Structures are given as C-alpha cells and as structure tokens.
Amino acid sequence: MSEPTFDISLTVAQVSALLIDGHREKFPTLDSSDFTVKLFQDARSWYLDNVPSTAPVHWAQIKDRHEGAGWRTVGTSEKSGHDAAWGALTDEMQRRDFRYGELSAHIADMENGEELVAEDGTQFRILKPGQEITR
Incomplete structure (x- = not known):
C-alpha cells in the first residue's frame, strides 16, 4: 500500500510557529527547509481531511498560544478523562506554571x-466520548 500524498500551502511563519511550540525538542533536525515545509503540509492536509466530528474516547488536548493554532490531542483513554490527562497534559500544565498539588482539581x-x-x-x-469537537 503506497503512502498518500497531499498538497497544501503553509507560510514560513506557520511552519516556524509549529516548530516553536515544543516540536524542536522532539524533532531536532527539523528546520524551515523545503522538506520540512512539505512534511508539515502533508500532515496538516491529512488531518484536515480526516478530522472526526466527535471524540471517540476521552481526549486530553492542548491549544498552543500562537495565532492560528488548533487543538492537538496529547493523551487518550477509553476509561476516563483523568487517565487521558495524566502524563503529557499534566506535564505541559506544569511547564506553564500550574502547581502539581492542584492538577487533580484542574x-x-x-x-x-x-x-x-x-x-x-x-x-x-478534556473531551468525553461523543462530545462534539470544536476547533
């Protein structure tokens, strides 16, 4: 089965914004080269064509602060929102000065x-199963 290909336009500013919010640590070799722009174009296009309208399971999501950012899912769980959130979401919350002792209440x-x-x-x-997904 061959990989699907996509074609969408992203500005250098949009690619830079995607890289700025933590992606550099995960992908240290990415830059604003044509290959990176194409990589993000393909990923964004696939996402826009395959976005579900409701959450199938509990989703823990983050919306980065830069202009034009969309919600991104950082954790999922079939059991509970707490299970979906604990880990990547709570780590991101602590990086942004939420106190550890208050995370359960949040x-x-x-x-x-x-x-x-x-x-x-x-x-x-946190989205519950069946909850409508907004952008």
Whole structure:
C-alpha cells in the first residue's frame, strides 16, 4: 500500500510557529527547509481531511498560544478523562506554571467541561466520548 500524498500551502511563519511550540525538542533536525515545509503540509492536509466530528474516547488536548493554532490531542483513554490527562497534559500544565498539588482539581474541572487557560495563553481541555469537537 503506497503512502498518500497531499498538497497544501503553509507560510514560513506557520511552519516556524509549529516548530516553536515544543516540536524542536522532539524533532531536532527539523528546520524551515523545503522538506520540512512539505512534511508539515502533508500532515496538516491529512488531518484536515480526516478530522472526526466527535471524540471517540476521552481526549486530553492542548491549544498552543500562537495565532492560528488548533487543538492537538496529547493523551487518550477509553476509561476516563483523568487517565487521558495524566502524563503529557499534566506535564505541559506544569511547564506553564500550574502547581502539581492542584492538577487533580484542574483535571476534575476539565472533565466537567471547563477549558483552562495558562498565563501565557495556552489552553487545556478534556473531551468525553461523543462530545462534539470544536476547533
């Protein structure tokens, strides 16, 4: 089975914004070269063509602070929002100055439909199965 190919336009600023919010640590060899731009174009196009309308399981999501950012899922669980959130989401929350001792209460708030916003503008949420996904 061959890999699908996509064609979409991204500006250098959009690629830079994607790289700035933590992706550099995960992919240290990425830069704004044509290959990187094509990589992100393909990924973005696939995502836009395959976005579900409702959450199939509990999703822990982050919306980065830069302009034009979309929600990205950092954890999932079939059991609970707490299980989905604990790990990558709580790590991101601590990086943005949420206190460890308050994380359980914040997760409970997000399980009840609240979105949290860090001082730097980063947003956090948990979606329940069947909950409509907004952008």
